[in-house]
Amino acid sequence: MLGVEHLTVRYGSQVALEDATVRFEAGSFSAIIGPNGAGKSTLLKTLVGLLPDHQGAVRLDSGHSAQSCVAYVPQQQTLDWAFPVTVWDVTMMGRTGRLGWLRWPGRRDRTIVEEALRETGVYDLRHRHIGALSGGQRQRVLLARMLARRGHLLLLDEPLTGVDATTQEQLMALLRAQADAGRAVVMVTHDLEQARRWCDHLVLINRRIVADGTPEQVYTPHNIEATFSSSHLGHTHAEA
Numbered sequence: 001m002l003g004v005e006h007l008t009v010r011y012g013s014q015v016a017l018e019d020a021t022v023r024f025e026a027g028s029f030s031a032i033i034g035p036n037g038a039g040k041s042t043l044l045k046t047l048v049g050l051l052p053d054h055q056g057a058v059r060l061d062s063g064h065s066a067q068s069c070v071a072y073v074p075q076q077q078t079l080d081w082a083f084p085v086t087v088w089d090v091t092m093m094g095r096t097g098r099l100g101w102l103r104w105p106g107r108r109d110r111t112i113v114e115e116a117l118r119e120t121g122v123y124d125l126r127h128r129h130i131g132a133l134s135g136g137q138r139q140r141v142l143l144a145r146m147l148a149r150r151g152h153l154l155l156l157d158e159p160l161t162g163v164d165a166t167t168q169e170q171l172m173a174l175l176r177a178q179a180d181a182g183r184a185v186v187m188v189t190h191d192l193e194q195a196r197r198w199c200d201h202l203v204l205i206n207r208r209i210v211a212d213g214t215p216e217q218v219y220t221p222h223n224i225e226a227t228f229s230s231s232h233l234g235h236t237h238a239e240a
């Protein structure tokens with residue numbers, strides 16, 4: 001449904017991803033796992049069309065354009081939380097577009113936003129300024145905005161970072177339910193154990209795809225070692 005074939009991405013002379021081929025299916029909850037600098041965010045950004053400069057193919061089989069069916073949650077720290085908007089406003093951006101009021105929201109938009117806020121447990125906070133939220137509440141709002149897009153493909157970059165354990169489990173259950181409802185859910189995470197419990201598809205990555213399959217197929221000592229041992233990192237290039 002969504003995937004890349006022989007994808008290579010470079011930043012200047014540095015190769016962030018090399019010859020990566022992987023598919024993400026509707027109805028599947030996939031976890032992308034690997035060490036810092038492994039190319040996880042690069043893979044997600046390529047899938048959503050944010051990195052047009054790459055070699056290889058990005059496949060989207062649904063017949064829709066990426067913009068209309070993909071909902072993407074970037075790593076939390078990349079967002080400006082001082083921006084003077086409320087929880088409701090941010091979630092409504094899932095309907096109207098990120099860069100402002102591309103169109104005036106209608107009743108259906110308001111209904112969808114309300115549902116998304118209730119599903120993620122932040123409806124009672126809807127009038128609150130986003131700067132006044134805890135890390136867990138912020139992450140719920142980002143998920144609400146994502147759900148409000150009503151996309152078929154949900155891509156999330158480390159959505160559980162800085163989130164308490166209870167919220168993490170709730171969010172994983174919510175994402176599992178989205179996959180069970182027929183969406184393709186793809187999440188970058190550091191938590192192998194959690195991914196094994198909730199996801200049906202694991203992709204281990206370290207500049208290349210190290211392993212790709214069901215948790216039973218992928219979660220082996222050999223694969224974990226190959227993914228996380230520093231000798232496999234692209235350390236031929238000096239890191240800042």
Ligand code: ADP
Pocket residue numbers: 011014015016034035036037038039040041042043
């Ligand atoms: P991950 O998300 O797995 O931590 P990234 O995809 O963010 O890894 O980055 C992969 C590699 O590419 C890293 O070495 C990172 O430093 C480098 N990189 C990422 N983004 C840029 C960029 N905009 N410019 C230059 N190098 C980058």
Ligand code: MG
Pocket residue numbers: 040041042075157
């Ligand atoms: Mg990243």
